[in-house]
Amino acid sequence: MTQAATPEHERWPGASLRATAVSRSFEGIRALDGVTLELHRREVVGLIGPNGAGKTTLVNVMTGFDRPTAGSVELEGREITSWTPHRRGRAGLARTFQHSHSFGSLSVRENVEVAALGVGARPREARRRATELLDLLGIERKADARATTLAHGDERKLEVARALAIEPRFVLMDEPAAGLPEGEIPDFVRVLRTVRDEQGAGVLLIDHNMALVMQVCDRIHVLDQGRTLAEGSPDAVRGNLDVTAAYLGESAANGSTASAPS
Ligand SMILES: Nc1ncnc2c1ncn2[C@@H]1O[C@H](COP(=O)(O)OP(=O)(O)OP(=O)(O)O)[C@@H](O)[C@H]1O
Ligand SMILES: [Mg+2]
CATH class of the missing domain: 3.40.50.300 (P-loop containing nucleotide triphosphate hydrolases)
Known part of the structure; x- marks a missing residue:
């Protein structure tokens, strides 16, 4: 082979x-x-x-x-x-939850950045990953919205973006x-x-x-x-x-x- x-x-x-x-x-x-x-x-x-x-x-x-x-x-x-x-x-090793674990008081972008920062990414790198992932998941237009304001489908996408932010x-x-x-x-x-x-x-x-x-x-x-x-x-x-x-x-x-x- x-x-x-x-x-x-x-x-x-x-x-x-x-x-x-x-x-x-x-x-x-x-x-x-x-x-x-x-x-x-x-x-x-x-x-x-x-x-x-x-x-x-x-x-x-x-x-x-x-x-x-x-x-x-x-x-x-x-x-x-x-x-x-x-x-x-x-x-x-990353996961998503069946029920959302996002920070409701943070924006969509901040939620992804925090996930990256949590595993040691520098702020600039966290920002780059957030931009890329919101684009990949198709929620870039929601970047500045509070996580609590998302419709259910977009909430699921944010959950995936947060998991991918650690580059698992x-x-x-x-x-x-x-x-x-x-x-x-x-x-x-x-x-x-x-x-x-x-x-x-x-x-x-x-x-x-x-x-x-x-x-x-x-x-x-x-x-x-x-x-x-x-x-x-x-x-x-x-x-x-x-x-x-x-x-x-x-x-x-x-x-x-x-x-x-x-
Ligand atoms: N913390 C807990 N305390 C007591 N029982 C629990 C706990 N977590 C899960 N169980 C029980 O363990 C079994 C498996 O639950 P689990 O949530 O893993 O199922 P699942 O396959 O994810 O189901 P679903 O498709 O509904 O999400 C169920 O009988 C559930 O009630
Ligand atoms: Mg389950």
Whole structure:
């Protein structure tokens, strides 16, 4: 096989973010039960499953906002299970939240700059990144607006811009496209591909919009009741009868939204 045909992650086997045999219980509820998921640079992996499957809990554990009951998290070969979110951010690991974490009293531009400054960027560099990212997300005209005044779709875009402001090597996105009008999905696909192909990041994408997930993901990981139900290419996952029964239902064939975002 020529080098050009070799996937990036096979040339750089250490360049991954990995959760190994992760479990997390909440007062008897097994939110995660022995889940292993590896995300390489330069790929988009979809994380799907019904409401309550454990998707957000897995992102929380991988980004340091929660600790696993059992299992470990490694970033490029280093065990980071006990690292704080901030330390992980400085090492190149970013996330978006299902519910916005922007600073409401700051402008849209300032929100992005603060995220860059938080990982050590100089003011001039933070400003450059904010300009570039607001443009990439298509919210440059909102740069001076207070974050609280944004419509829901623009709020989701700001959440993504803030995560990208740290120039992440890995970025975990928790329903970043929830509530985006259907007509804006192609623009969002373009953003994800830019992050993967031009910035070289690994992207974990949680979304209930199956058309989006099937279109943009290189691989898909399916959770159900805290366990891995299936993983593989979009075609393999679509053809998996267990997945169809547990989650995709009729929508698998239609490519439509499978269950309500929450
Ligand atoms: N802090 C918590 N305390 C108690 N239970 C929790 C907590 N966080 C999550 N859970 C429970 O863990 C399970 C998994 O929740 P999680 O939020 O990870 O699901 P999800 O796949 O992200 O769902 P959704 O698609 O609705 O966002 C659910 O049963 C949820 O009620
Ligand atoms: Mg969730």
